[in-house]
Amino acid sequence: MTDFADLVRAFDIQANACVAFGSPFSGALLKRAKDEIAPGTGLAQLLSPFKGMNARALMGDAVPLRWLGCLHDLALSGDAPALTAAFPAADRPGDVDASWTAALARMAADPARFAGFMAHEPQTNEVRRSTCLLPMFLTVAAQTGLPLRLFEIGASAGLNQLWDRYAYDYGSGMTWGDTGAAVRLDAAWTGSPPPLGAGVHVVSRAACDRKPVDIRDPVARRRLKSYVWADQFERLARLDGAIATALAANTRVEAEDAVTWTARRARPEPGAATVLFHSVFWQYMPAESQTALSAVIADLGRQATAEAPFAWLRMEPAPRNLATMELRLTMWPGGEERLMGIGHAHGASVDWS
Ligand SMILES: C[S@@+](CC[C@H](N)C(=O)[O-])C[C@H]1O[C@@H](n2cnc3c(N)ncnc32)[C@H](O)[C@@H]1O
Structure with missing residues (x-):
């Protein structure tokens, strides 16, 4: 058992986190899986590439989420009808017992599919983070009076590039964007408007x-969806809406490291504010x-002029609290860095105090 103690612990931590973050179905499945991690089981065999890692490293590599994502992907694919029927869908909450029975059967029948899927680290694209980005884009537009040239790095599927096509509701009558948009984002706002x-x-x-x-x-596309927890219907619907918007807009994400790409692509040009985010x-x-x-960013900032300003806008974890996002904006000429606000990790709230 000791060989698997860290894996058991990681599955347990993740299960509790899923419950805390609003996915009781995922939490319940991970608890079942945790009890199955023991010598000789199919699940233990699937997890053998990760044996020897401590619980912290297992969480860092998102090992429990790799397994959970694989199950959701299978359910979405329709290749395992019993699993699809048992998983949550917009019209039903999901049956944990039946899902676990189907999961055991699929792990036994097709372990290669699990192993192949789990070899990849999860990759997500959180559309609701646009609620935290929008006020910074608005600040750049208001302060420069210029149109924006957008450059996003680490964009994943590129869905937050289309932040200006979404509708926003921050409560207290604070709305922005096209109310007919396919993606409607809400966030609790505190602080000045x-x-x-x-x-x-x-x-x-x-x-x-x-x-x-x-x-x-x-x-x-299905893999991207699979990392959203199956009982989080609003998140899944937002992702579907954003994917449809991006397909219609022919959105592209170039495959390149951010360092070379930024140096090559994001030079300021007169007549617009160049925004790296x-x-x-x-x-x-x-x-x-x-x-x-x-x-590279400091160099681009040095090239900026009043006619060709450059802005660096970011939403990144606070150094000592990875669950809290700092919303920072630096604008050139000048180059003064400002902490504009604090955001929820998935964009559920913005504190603009
Ligand atoms: C956690 S995801 C966030 C994606 C998206 N920005 C969002 O908020 O939903 C981090 C992304 O950064 C990308 N990434 C990591 N290092 C990179 C690098 N050096 N250059 C470009 N992209 C990178 C990863 O591939 C991944 O898609």
Whole structure:
């Protein structure tokens, strides 16, 4: 048992986290799985590549979420009808017992599918983070009076590039965007209101990721969805709406490292504000890339003029609290860095105090 103690612990931690973050179905499945991790079981065999890692490393590599994502992917694929029938869907909450029985059967019948899926780290694209990005884009538009050229790094599927096509509701009558939009985002707002009246015009958008999710590929699209917990219907609906919007807009994400791409693509140009932005990305770069990208950004800032301003806008975890996002904006000429607010990790709230 001791060989598996850390895996059991990681599954338990993840199960509790799922419950705390609003997915009781995922929590219950992970608890079943936790009890199954023991010598000789099919699940233990599937997890053998991760044996020897401590619980912290297992959580860092999102091992429990790899397994959970694989199950959801299978359910979405229709390749395992009993699992599909047992999993939550918009019209039913999901049957944990039947899902677990079907999961055991699928792990026994097709372990290669699980092993192949679990070899990849989870990759997500949180559309609701646009609730935290919007007030910073509005601030750049209001302060420069110029149209925006957008450059997103670490964009995943590129869905937050389309932030200006979504509808926003921050409560207390604070709304923004096209109320007929396919994606409607809400967030609890505290603090002074954002400059919702600023005229915003996006003249161009571009994005990169070292491993973009190609939403034109149905398998990649399904994998992206599979990492959203199956009983979080609103999140899934938002993702569907954003994917449809991105497909209609022919959104592209270039496959390149952020350091070279930023240096090559994001030079300021007169007549528009050039905006480099990212969310929950910085921590995934090694220290030397962080240093190199900081130098590239400082160089782009030096090239900025009043006619060709440059803005660096980001939503990244606070150093000592990874669940809280700092919303920071630096604008050149000048280069003064401002902490504009604090955001919820998935965009459920914005504190603009
Ligand atoms: C946690 S995801 C966040 C995706 C998206 N920004 C969001 O908020 O939903 C981090 C993304 O950064 C990408 N990434 C990590 N290091 C990178 C690098 N050096 N260059 C480009 N993309 C990178 C990953 O591939 C992944 O898609």
